[in-house]
Amino acid sequence: MSKPGYKQVKRMTTFMRLNHWVVAICMVAAVITGLYIGHPYYQTFIADPAVDKYVMAWNRWVHLIVAIIFDVSSIVVAYLYFFSRFEKPYKKLIPTLKNIVEFFEVLMNLLTLNRRKKFDSSHADSFNAVFFFIFHLLLLWMLLTGLQLYVQIFPHGHSSIGAWWPWVLHFATDWTLPVSSWMIGSTASGTNVMDVRIVHHYSMWFIIVWVVFHIYYQVWRTIFWREGDIAIAFGGEKFTKVDKKV
């Protein structure tokens, strides 16, 4: 049911919405537990026996489990980037003239407070595609640095699922050591996990900033465009004017 002159357009499939909220919950959980791991900011009841408390262990458990859910969902999203039957986000990322023009048009729309709107807002646009791509890069970096910190628990090279797993982690993430060291401008003779941890910590803040802008922008679009954009994340659909074709 829609207002006369408007039609409904499908923007997110059920899976995409499910993924969106799983990721959102994971992120909140990862930030809450991650901050505790870096600095245990609440105390445990001192009289409780240790076996009942297990607070740091639970925090790490939650942090690592949501990280794994996050990672796996990222792999699925990466697949959908190219092979989704609904829409293939990579198409909006290729720097063709059309996409570049659209990117700046959407940006201008935001900067002119919707005074200028010369693009089709019924489908996913290049600006959001780039914005989300930055997010995916941040997530990938978080994943790699996180796994580098994680592999430190296997100094012996064994894990419950076999020796291949720590080996894979080392192979895939050891390069983050010198890169992190370079990122924080370390002048030390060698690299160490502390550099990776600092960068992991920094990246959290970038992701939080990203989320703040994301929520603001989607709400802003909803208010200014009056096309019900915020509903995309819940119902999967928004509205667009029938008579207006760009």
Added chain:
Amino acid sequence: MSMDKQDSVKSLFTAQSAKVDTNKGDAYYEALYTQCRARLDDLKKLAPLNNRMDFKESIEEEGLERRDFLKWASATTAMLMLPASFTPLVAEAAVMMNRVPVIWIELSDCAGNSEALIRSDGPKIDEIILDIISLEFHETLMSPSGHQAEKQLEEAIEHFKGKYLLFVEGAIPRGIDGYYGTIGAKAETFVDHLERLAKDAAAVVAVGSCATFGGIPAAAPNPTDAVGVMDVVKGKPIINIPACPANPSNMVGVLLHYVLTGTVPELDSLLRPKFAFGYRIHDNCERRGHFDAGEYVEEWGDVGAKNNFCLYKVGCKGPMTFNNCSIIRYNEGVNWPIGVGRGCIGCSEPDFWDKYAYERPMANANIKAPTGGVEKTVDEFGLGLLTAAGVGIAIHAAASVVAGKKSEDSKSEENA
């Protein structure tokens, strides 16, 4: 990125992994056994060097029994991650330690590693072994000084060319052409001194955090541009034994390994022997259970401190520090920092003074580091960035409210 960093990236990718392989299979150990046997037989033919001390006599003089020595030998075999069958070889190698010449030099440092080398509550076997090694030159410990000392050094270099192990203690200042640190009457800079001595060494052993990674002299803002041995010496095998001070047991381990096999032990990407630096303090910490339980010392002297709770919250860096203190401890296993209720300050890690050695939780540091601060900067920067984004959003939102919900077609819409 400098060439060194590129090289380290390259070596990281080509390294099998950082893992510590404690069982390399029978074939490997059999071959190693044969190699060690041959090496020891060769050494046996050599006469002991200048050192007059005899190991067996020294042990007896200190009132230790042969049984103590054999206990030590099996513990050391385990520390070197060798099978128990190597114990007799280790015992034999220990007795022949006086056949390997060692030259020990001191650069920018506090002589803390020399202190660790010679001091303990009572000489135990590690210390005795370090007594009987053929220490050809050690400024702090030797009796000659001035020209006599220099002469001794020149003779040692000449006599043991290509055979001696060069132990280096202290960082190397490179600022103002190296003139922050000079030695001898000719004011030879530390850089030149180290390069000259390293040239004829069989291998260079960097002892302590200053010699390995620059340590405290290299702490921000590093006025003398101090660096570790591996940044100066090229084309020689280098073994790093960091920590402040380096654990004498690990020095003995490296020496023994050299005497035993004639090679340097397996090293990690920071050139630290894996047998000593393969595990984190955290992995074998006696207070680990309290970490998992979330039981932390909240402030010094509280109930938690009295119950030996985890020191993470008062700044322990055990989870980020690779060393074997939590296994072998110091002074023949008497105690170690966490054991006495102080957190680990990560003294065996690069840049430890700037990145580890603050007695606050990881995310709560406010110290000057090369980046202008470590953890606290991260949070302050993050909060600042978030505030900036919030302010930007607020401005945009306020402007949106003031401007109203207009759009190109708003007129037609309102009419509709």
